[in-house]
Amino acid sequence: MNNKSLLNRVKRKTLYDEAVCSDVYEFIFEIFKNELKANKYINIDDIGEFRVKFNELEVEYNVSKKKNIIRPPKEKIIFKCSEELIKKINFPGE
Numbered sequence: 001m002n003n004k005s006l007l008n009r010v011k012r013k014t015l016y017d018e019a020v021c022s023d024v025y026e027f028i029f030e031i032f033k034n035e036l037k038a039n040k041y042i043n044i045d046d047i048g049e050f051r052v053k054f055n056e057l058e059v060e061y062n063v064s065k066k067k068n069i070i071r072p073p074k075e076k077i078i079f080k081c082s083e084e085l086i087k088k089i090n091f092p093g094e
Helices: 003-013 018-039 083-090
Strands: 041-044 048-055 058-062 067-071 074-081
Touching: 003 018, 018 041, 018 048
Parallel strands: none
Antiparallel strands: 041 048, 048 074, 058 067
């Protein structure tokens, strides 16, 4: 699901037009992004937790090309789903 499909889904389920949905989405996404940058961790009740994992620089040797492959360091966002959300997904209506 990308940004546009998410906005269309929200627009269909609410009475708001696309501009309002887009503004709300951008506002929430900015808060989310800034919080992750600042604290490297977000916990959203009944949904799960997001955290930033830092991957170190890696150097591997490619035998067939006889060259080193360098993977630069980067940050990766990890999501761990909450038990409540897993239950809602697996057992809807309970």
